[in-house]
Amino acid sequence: MxxxxxxxxxxxxxxxxxxxxxxxxxxxxxxxxxxxxxxxxxxxxxxxxxxxxxxxxxxxxxxxxxxxxxxxxxxxxxxxxxxxxxxxxxxxxxxxxPGMSPEAAVLARNKLAMKNALTGIEGVLPKFARVADLADLREAVARIGFPCVVKPTGASGSKGIFELHGEADLEPAMTELSRIADPAFDAVFRQFGAEFIVEEYLVGDELSVEGFIAGGQVRTILLTDKVTTVPFHLEVSHRLPSVLPEAAQEEIRRRAEEILLALGFDHCAFHLEAKWDGERMRFIEVAARPAGDYIASHLIKAATGVDFFANVIRVATGDPLELTPDRDLHAGLRFVFADRAGTFEGVDGVTELFEEPGYDHVFTEVTPGSQVALPPANFGTQRVAAVCARASDRAGLDALLDAAGERITARIS
Ligand SMILES: Nc1ncnc2c1ncn2[C@@H]1O[C@H](COP(=O)(O)OP(=O)(O)OP(=O)(O)O)[C@@H](O)[C@H]1O
Ligand SMILES: [Mg+2]
CATH class of the missing domain: 3.40.50.20 (Rossmann fold)
Structure with missing residues (x-):
């Protein structure tokens, strides 16, 4: 050792x-x-x-x-x-x-600074503006138009993502955001506070790009297809590798590289979120860390054999990355949601489901006996469990995850 x-x-x-x-x-x-x-x-x-x-x-x-x-x-x-x-x-x-520059790290953490740094890249950014209060929001929305999205500049975990479809949505969204963007609500707001960004609503297939950048060289491993809930955009499922057309994936990889280099990310893992509108990649954000939702910890390994977390450490120590796949499978996960607020008692349906060998894991995310609530009251507890599965093709994976969604239920009292 x-x-x-x-x-x-x-x-x-x-x-x-x-x-x-x-x-x-x-x-x-x-x-x-x-x-x-x-x-x-x-x-x-x-x-x-x-x-x-x-x-x-x-x-x-x-x-x-x-x-x-x-x-x-x-x-x-x-x-x-x-x-x-x-x-x-x-x-x-x-x-x-080895590490990224403190300047690049600010761009990584602040959704507004990040977008400002990318305005030179044609066609990928939504229209956006900084807002601090309701008056700013009204002004910005007059220019950007509906639908749009308002969210904190420095948060993560989909805390406080509000869709705006008409004038009547502005005030309630700002009221909620001002309540949420308080360090007492979540310590993440100690960094950038009550600063928000409003963005044009992007349409298309949602995806993420997972990889590393080391010594200025971008190494993309794969793309993940993602489904989120309406209207609060909590993740429902991730499926990888993506099944978008190869030409689309090529274009997305190329754009991702352009973005990472423009931001000056280096010596880090990245997790880039975007949508594919059929013609263009539209950029949501990129994080200078591995993907969550078990993508980096479990799913990439399950699908490809690439040990993402070991490479997170290699990139930090300056050691060569080991990114050669040793298998070619499809892996994914589906979250189980509480359908109402109350006490989480456990999940039902696991024993029967696990008769089928394609399921790898069921992870509970909330301790049984604890209180759960739904957004916007709480963004962290509605997801009570996650089911992971593997198959040799996407259709097989879809069948497994769909069955999990139907059969695994959260018991709430
Ligand atoms: N401009 C936009 N147009 C369409 N959807 C958006 C837009 N901005 C955010 N979303 C949706 O909300 C989700 C979360 O947004 P974002 O990634 O900016 O916030 P976050 O707090 O960092 O969330 P997470 O940590 O889950 O990535 C996105 O994955 C997407 O589904
Ligand atoms: Mg995000």
Whole structure:
């Protein structure tokens, strides 16, 4: 075992994703030093050393990282989460480790700064504007037109995505957004606060692009097809690889590369979200971290054999990436939603479903016995479980995920 350590900054909130990220470091033979707000119980046996820090306090976190580097051989600093992109870039810069520039990290984290940096790329951006209050929103919408979308500039996890279809939608959306964009509601709003972006509503097939950029070289692994709920855009299912026409996928890969280079992303995983309108790729956003929703932790490996999380660590330590597929399957997942607010008791239908060998996992995302609520009251608890499946072709995968959607139900009391 190497005596080199990888410095993790926080872990993904979903335990199974956090677990897989730590196991990936172990597979590569690294020690793990965790700098984070908390050490979850599942993580304790996989973390060699834990430093508890309020990672929203950049100065304190940087000071702690320097102290860690003084006594450990740190090979790289890595984040699997959205909110830690800037801190990881700052630590990498400070310690001379592979990483993206702090300037690029701001573009990664702020949906407005990101779009402003891409206005030179023809045809991919929706019309957009910054808004701080209702008056701004009215003015912006007069120019952009309906339908459009208003959302916080610095959030993630689809917290506060509001579709606007007419004048009557503006005030309720702003009221809700002002309530949500409060650090007391969610700490993610400590970074950019009550700043919003309104965008033209993009139509088409929703997808994401998963890959890495290292030394300015973009390496796309695959595209994922995505279905979201109406109207709050929570993810319902992910299916990969995408079955969009090959020419469309080529164009999307080319555009993704152009965007990543324009933003100056480097030495990181990326997860780019977009729509394909039949002719053009329309850009939603790109994150400088691996995809969530088990895409990077489980599904890419299930479909291709590529160990995405191990490569997240390789890109952070400057080691060569290993992206050669060893299989050619279709993998996907479908979320199970609570249909009303109440106490989540568990999921029904799993035993019968698992008679079929194509199902790999059922993950619960909410602890049984806890309260769940639906958006807009809460954006994090309606999804109570996820079912993952694999098949040799898309039709087979669709059949498995559709059956899971019908047969697995959330018990709410
Ligand atoms: N301009 C737009 N047009 C159409 N749909 C949009 C637009 N902006 C956002 N959406 C929908 O809302 C979803 C979430 O938006 P966005 O990615 O900007 O927010 P987020 O908080 O980062 O969410 P997540 O973390 O789930 O990606 C998108 O995946 C898409 O389905
Ligand atoms: Mg997003």
């Amino acid at each position: 190497s005596t080199r350590s990888v410095l993790f900054v926080n872990l993904r909130r979903i335990k199974r994703e956090g677990f897989e990220s730590l196991v990936a470091a172990r597979r590569l033979g690294h020690r793990v030093v965790l700098l984070g707000r908390a050490l979850p119980e599942f993580a304790a046996p996989l973390v060699d050393e834990f430093h508890q820090v309020d990672t929203y306090d950049t100065e304190l976190a940087l000071k702690t990282a320097r102290e860690i580097a003084a006594v450990h051989d740190i090979a790289g600093v890595v984040n699997f989460t959205e909110i830690d992109v800037q801190l990881v870039a700052a630590i990498a810069a400070e310690l001379g480790l």
